[in-house]
Amino acid sequence: MIEFDNVSLRLSAFALHEVSLTIMAGDYYFIMGPSGAGKTILLEALAGLHIPDEGRILLKGEDITGIPPEMRKIGLVYQDYSLFPHMTVEKNIGFGLRMQGLHHPERKKRVDTLMKKLGVGHLAQRAPLTLSGGEMQRVAIARALAIEPEILLLDEPLSALDPIMRDFFVDELRELHREQGLTIVQVTHERHEALNLGTRMALIRDGRLEQEGAIDDVFVRPRTRTAAEFMGFENIIPGIVSDAGGPDCRFDTGTVSFSCSTKAIKGENGAVCIRADDISVREKTDPGTDRDNTYRGKIVAVNPSGPMVRIDVDIGLNIVMVMSRKTFESRHLKKGSEIVLTVSPDDIYIISTGTPDTTCS
Amino acid sequence: MTSRIKPDLCLISFALVGSTLVILILLALLNITATQLSDIPFLLQVAQDSRVTDSILLTFTAGLNAVIILVLLGTPLAYVLARTHSRFNNIIESIIDIPLVLPHTVAGIMIYLLFMQRGLIGAPLKDVGFIFEDAYPGIVAAMLFVALPFYVDTAREGFEKVPLHLENVARTLGATRFRAFSLVVFPLSIRHILNGCILAWGRAISEFAAVIMIAYYPMVISTLIYYRFTTGGIKESTAIAFLMILASFSVFVLLRLVTRYVGRYDDRV
Incomplete structure (x- = not known):
């Protein structure tokens, strides 16, 4: 050792x-x-x-x-x-x-x-x-x-x-x-x-x-x-834990809020970390689950990279996601297209950057 | 459309400007050669003068002696300077370079004051029978002093060029620092070491002013040429000078040929 x-x-x-x-x-x-x-x-x-x-x-x-x-x-x-x-x-x-x-x-x-x-x-x-x-x-x-x-x-x-x-x-x-x-x-x-x-x-x-x-x-x-940046989290969004209780919490970035299955303390400053490949596009026919975070947004940038496409979507803040080029083309997506994104609370990780003003069990 | 290769005017003009220096040396050589070849019997007579041949031999030997001392003392110093980054390094490097910037007569006086029989080094060594004034050790001391920066600076550059990683790896493989130096750093710096030796030797054998201050006798070749110039005239001194040029040139060509094939590891592809 x-x-x-x-x-x-x-x-x-x-x-x-x-x-x-x-x-x-x-x-x-x-x-x-x-x-x-x-x-x-x-x-x-x-x-x-x-x-x-x-x-x-x-x-x-x-x-x-x-x-x-x-x-x-x-x-x-x-x-x-x-x-x-x-x-x-x-x-x-x-x-x-x-x-x-x-x-x-x-x-x-x-x-x-x-x-x-x-x-x-x-x-x-x-x-x-x-x-x-x-x-x-x-x-x-x-x-x-x-x-x-x-x-x-x-x-x-x-x-x-x-x-x-x-x-x-x-x-x-x-x-x-x-x-x-x-x-x-x-x-x-x-x-x-x-x-x-x-x-x-x-x-x-x-x-x-x-x-x-x-x-x-x-x-x-x-x-x-x-550490999050180095470990490849494309989306690291600062904000505050607005609600906490039990195993879940709600994280507010000011413009958008996320439901996260992470134990947190209310009022805690931090950032949500979401990998681009954990974000998916919701089909119109897919009702999803109540737990899922769902956001409507507009594609603001498209960056093809080999068989994959990296997409920047404005959902009130800029969020990065990736999808296969095949999927991207089959959905007839392009810059300016409106899409609905979804990300599971299980795929959102919170890093703490500050002491909370109040604590909530 | 036919493409024409444009001549590199910058390179050509640089070459033309620079060639004036080469021409200067060649003119001097041609001039002295022509003068000497016009009276070959006299040249042969001077060449057979034992005082001349002895003096050339003495100069070369004393120069070699100075270089050997420099290798023994200067190599460790150059290595320390190459591998340490102390704030004192700049000061030490400046001290080493002092003989480069001093007028040779000043260097001669410094050597004399240090090595004379009442000098800081000369006095104690006199007690054990080592005399520098008008003696062979005095010549070597003067040559050593003026040639020192040429060897130390070149060797240091060589050591600096050996990547530290090689030495580090050698040490992790079980080599002490000395073994890493002797088995890895030194062999890889051998070209610089040899070049440093050649430069130092060339500087040593060409010294005049510093040598005569401490040792007018026995006469090194520079002293002898000056002596013959003042006593025998230009013809005699020029013949000796020409013989010295031939001897030095031969030795330098030989050494350069040797160093050309030593320590080349980067082009064995």
């Missing part, structure tokens, strides 16, 4: 502020956040490449804050793979074993096994700069695995690959995690990578921890507006 205990770290213009998080053994843990949030610094601090100014980093309960990187046995793969350009693929992979003082025959045996496993055996004598992105990534992972680390750190390992290779490597990383029983900590700003592979995640912004938890929990129940 890895623990960051109130870790603060200043690096020239950048700083991490009191970051506390827990990574369990065997986790596929994601560190997410916008560019410049401090994701890589956090990863490097875990590798021992930066010593925190304050706080501690614990590994299996033992304080490793002052232990240098060479003593930590934590594998690291950077976004650019950072292969040593003056060494062949074989020597790159064997570098860690050489540092461990392993003699040549044993070293070669282990390197050969790894190269075979990662499918780079035919590249043994090649110079790294002659390899493709995918090959480089395999070599970099093989090199990190050679030291048999318990923890593998991956800094945006898929970002330099084309989309097809990326999907392929997502499967490979899943397999690697399952087979090796490794704890993997991966930095990314791609939601789908975390959703596909991750067990838990931390969301970092401006060097501060926004939220930490199980992937699904952070994805479905973001605690802050930033």
Whole structure:
């Protein structure tokens, strides 16, 4: 288990502020956040490449804050793979074993096994700069695995690959995690990578921890507006809880109100979060249910994106929804068309941003 | 419609303007070569003068000695400057560059005051039998002083160009900082290191003013040329100068050829 205990770290213009998080053994843990949030610094601090100014980093309960990187046995793969350009693929992979003082025959045996496993055996004598992105990534992972680390750190390992290779490597990383029983900590700003592979995640912004938890929990129940934005909620509308009681509440945005199946406190300031794909167009013949939120509106913008269409609808406030291009065309919709939208109270999530004036049970 | 490639007038005019500098050097070389080739027997006679050959050898050796000391002391300094971002770095870099901006005679006086037998460094070293005044160590000290920025600055640039990520990865793979430096950073900076050596050596062997302040004897080639110019006249000193040009040019061409094939990892495709 890895623990960051109130870790603060200043690096020239950048700083991490009191970051506390827990990574369990065997986790596929994601560190997410916008560019410049401090994701890589956090990863490097875990590798021992930066010593925190304050706080501690614990590994299996033992304080490793002052232990240098060479003593930590934590594998690291950077976004650019950072292969040593003056060494062949074989020597790159064997570098860690050489540092461990392993003699040549044993070293070669282990390197050969790894190269075979990662499918780079035919590249043994090649110079790294002659390899493709995918090959480089395999070599970099093989090199990190050679030291048999318990923890593998991956800094945006898929970002330099084309989309097809990326999907392929997502499967490979899943397999690697399952087979090796490794704890993997991966930095990314791609939601789908975390959703596909991750067990838990931390969301970092401006060097501060926004939220930490199980992937699904952070994805479905973001605690802050930033977390909601990063988790892909297209509609984040500020307002106030106007009525609350039991499991449901009513949220008023000033122009439109929503019925939400969320426990809330009356008078609480906050924002409703609705995913664009949770909003649907109600057929004239569909009576719907009494619980559903139904709004009449006018299409103000249409943005086709591949097989989908993103539509901005004015229902008294701007709301974004998506539908398939096929559905959009079959309904003869266009900019200016009037439509009726519906969204289930179960698909509306409220984030709190302020203390309520009054409370209601 | 036929498309015609328009000549790049900007590049052409830049080349024309810049070529005046190349022409200047070529003219100087051609001029001295023509003068010397007009009296080959005299040139051969000067070339066979042991004082001339000894002086060239002394100059080259002292320069090499200064470069070896620079590599030993300057490499760690260059690495520290490349890998740290202290507010003192700018001050230290400015101090290193002082020999670049000083008149050579001023550098000579500074060296003399430091290394003379009553000097801050010269006095204690004299007690253990190490004398700089009019001695080989004095020549090396003067050469070291003036060549220092050329080596340290070039090596620092080389270290800075090695991505920090490579060093970081080496360390996570079990390399101490020193091993990461010696196995990853140094080999990848070897071209800069060699270029720094060549520049420093070239600067060292060309030094005159700083050297004569501390060590008029034994005569380095610059001192000998000046001495022959004042005692034997222009003809004798020009012949020695021409021999020095030939020797230096040969060594530089050889070194450049070596560095051309060393440390190239980015074009093995």
